[in-house]
Amino acid sequence: MNDLRHLNKYFFKYKVRFLAGIFITIIAQFFTLYTPKLVGDSIRVLEHLSVIDANEVKSILLNNIFWILVTTLIAGFLTFLMRQTLIVMSRHIEFDLKNDIYEHYQKLSQSFYKKNRTGDLMNRISEDVGKVRQYVGPAVMYSINTLIRFVVVLIQMFIISPELTLYSLLPLPILAVFIFKLSNEINIKSGIFQQNLSKLSTYTQEIFSGIRVIKAYAIEDETQKEFKNLATESKEKNMSLAKSNALIGPLMILLIGISNLVVIFSGGLLYINGSISDIGVIAQFILYINMLTWPVASLGWISSMIQEAKASQKRINEFLNEVPEIVNKQSNHSVINGSIEFSNVSFTYEDTGINALKNVSFSVKKGETLAILGNTGSGKTTILSLISRLYDVDHGHIYIDKTPIEDLNLYDLRDHVAIVPQDAFLFSDSIQNNIKFGKIDATDEEIIAVAKQAAVHENIIRFKDGYKTVLGERGLTLSGGQKQRVSIARALIKKAPILLLDDSLSAVDTETEETILKNLLEFAKDTTTIIVTHRISAAKNADLILILDQGEVIQFGTHKDLLNKEGYYKELHNKQLAEKEIL
Numbered sequence: 001m002n003d004l005r006h007l008n009k010y011f012f013k014y015k016v017r018f019l020a021g022i023f024i025t026i027i028a029q030f031f032t033l034y035t036p037k038l039v040g041d042s043i044r045v046l047e048h049l050s051v052i053d054a055n056e057v058k059s060i061l062l063n064n065i066f067w068i069l070v071t072t073l074i075a076g077f078l079t080f081l082m083r084q085t086l087i088v089m090s091r092h093i094e095f096d097l098k099n100d101i102y103e104h105y106q107k108l109s110q111s112f113y114k115k116n117r118t119g120d121l122m123n124r125i126s127e128d129v130g131k132v133r134q135y136v137g138p139a140v141m142y143s144i145n146t147l148i149r150f151v152v153v154l155i156q157m158f159i160i161s162p163e164l165t166l167y168s169l170l171p172l173p174i175l176a177v178f179i180f181k182l183s184n185e186i187n188i189k190s191g192i193f194q195q196n197l198s199k200l201s202t203y204t205q206e207i208f209s210g211i212r213v214i215k216a217y218a219i220e221d222e223t224q225k226e227f228k229n230l231a232t233e234s235k236e237k238n239m240s241l242a243k244s245n246a247l248i249g250p251l252m253i254l255l256i257g258i259s260n261l262v263v264i265f266s267g268g269l270l271y272i273n274g275s276i277s278d279i280g281v282i283a284q285f286i287l288y289i290n291m292l293t294w295p296v297a298s299l300g301w302i303s304s305m306i307q308e309a310k311a312s313q314k315r316i317n318e319f320l321n322e323v324p325e326i327v328n329k330q331s332n333h334s335v336i337n338g339s340i341e342f343s344n345v346s347f348t349y350e351d352t353g354i355n356a357l358k359n360v361s362f363s364v365k366k367g368e369t370l371a372i373l374g375n376t377g378s379g380k381t382t383i384l385s386l387i388s389r390l391y392d393v394d395h396g397h398i399y400i401d402k403t404p405i406e407d408l409n410l411y412d413l414r415d416h417v418a419i420v421p422q423d424a425f426l427f428s429d430s431i432q433n434n435i436k437f438g439k440i441d442a443t444d445e446e447i448i449a450v451a452k453q454a455a456v457h458e459n460i461i462r463f464k465d466g467y468k469t470v471l472g473e474r475g476l477t478l479s480g481g482q483k484q485r486v487s488i489a490r491a492l493i494k495k496a497p498i499l500l501l502d503d504s505l506s507a508v509d510t511e512t513e514e515t516i517l518k519n520l521l522e523f524a525k526d527t528t529t530i531i532v533t534h535r536i537s538a539a540k541n542a543d544l545i546l547i548l549d550q551g552e553v554i555q556f557g558t559h560k561d562l563l564n565k566e567g568y569y570k571e572l573h574n575k576q577l578a579e580k581e582i583l
């Protein structure tokens, strides 16, 4: 039960609904008790037909029918209210839990997302929360209902005839054991079926995402075969589950029949030997036993719901207990102007053990532009990630405006850094909303202005729906270069004092690249800009240029300085110049 303890705070939050639900359930049970009593009374009256006037009997029966109707209607209405309170409470808890998990996910660091698969994250926030809701809703409701019904009905039965009560209850434990065993089996089979289903859907999702590759390599038949295998496996598991499920109904009917027989047989014997006064009691007991059969049968079902919820909550807790590696230590707001200094910074990625930066030192003043060049894997992106504090450094220090980066308010820092990542990710939304992502309340004029600075405006207005063009799965697919430029516009609209471009111009031609860089100089001249690039053309106008090799700074200076020195920059410059001349 330990894992489910996490949910107690939600029960406490909705205590009024919870207590009201319990109260209504108790009242509803009292009303359901009336029907067997009235049926018993009616049979009792019929038994004495010879001594009571026929008209009187008729009026008593009509009166009983009337009250059976009234009490049944009230019990039905109260049952509806019980669902309205307890099941609605469970929906509220489900909503809160999903929001809490989502909020926690957002706080977790990059390394957490690297360790865990997206499918798993999604499963825990949807499937697992769904299973937990079964516990806070139906399982709790039926447990309360079963408990109260048992107490109320058993007391009533004992008052009427303790002896008949004992006989009548005999088959119930057998019923409970059978149903419990069957439920367990169903539970295990349903788990296996779910696993299989998720394998099948993961496979299908992957195939459809990579449909272009599948078609290009003409491997449709192979993927079809694999799909068929997985689907067959899934069908077999489902068949086996259906067989077990099909046993529940007949088993219930059999056991209810046996219970009724036991009541009639033992009740008849007790009536003959005079232990019970009238036949009405037997009819009353048959109804009581039927009232108890379903709660007993549901015990197995409730227990499997609780087991599943426990397993799901355990998985949810695993993520909720993850402590974010990057924490905000500054509650006061931080003002960020934009000067950046790296002092002997070293950084190793924990999971791969790759020592991405070694003793890196450099500084950039507010409003300056720094270009970082270097072979792939030399640590360029890592520098940008450290400035956004996606990771904390192992050794050395990063200062922003002379303040150690860890002492700045994390949210202010990230709010003041606009980053254009290497793989420009755009949401399946309109171009306008994708740009607005950088500033939610941006006006149309602002959006157009940044699109012009990112040299993408002309492309956008040529689309039929212009800025309202929807991108992504159900919309238009932008070219690599267009994507990069929309993503630059999104960063520019933020008007942050620090702008980080991670190889963000790689898919645009050098002419467009030049236009964008010129615009940056003009419109973002107070912005500290770091441009990671592989091209001399993008670096040559920067105030400073830094060359990295296997995590170490091998050159640092201005374009002019570096051209005058033998080394990586001069070599790359001459190579790219030669290539341009050939073209």
Ligand SMILES: Nc1ncnc2c1ncn2[C@@H]1O[C@H](COP(=O)(O)OP(=O)(O)OP(=O)(O)O)[C@@H](O)[C@H]1O
Pocket: 114, 349, 350, 351, 352, 354, 356, 374, 375, 376, 377, 378, 379, 380, 381, 382, 383, 422
């Ligand atoms: N998230 C990560 N987890 C583990 N290792 C990583 C991670 N990101 C990068 N690395 C490793 O760290 C090293 C530096 O990577 P980084 O992305 O900073 O290089 P880069 O210079 O930006 O490369 P490129 O020019 O190809 O983008 C590489 O060896 C890379 O494999």
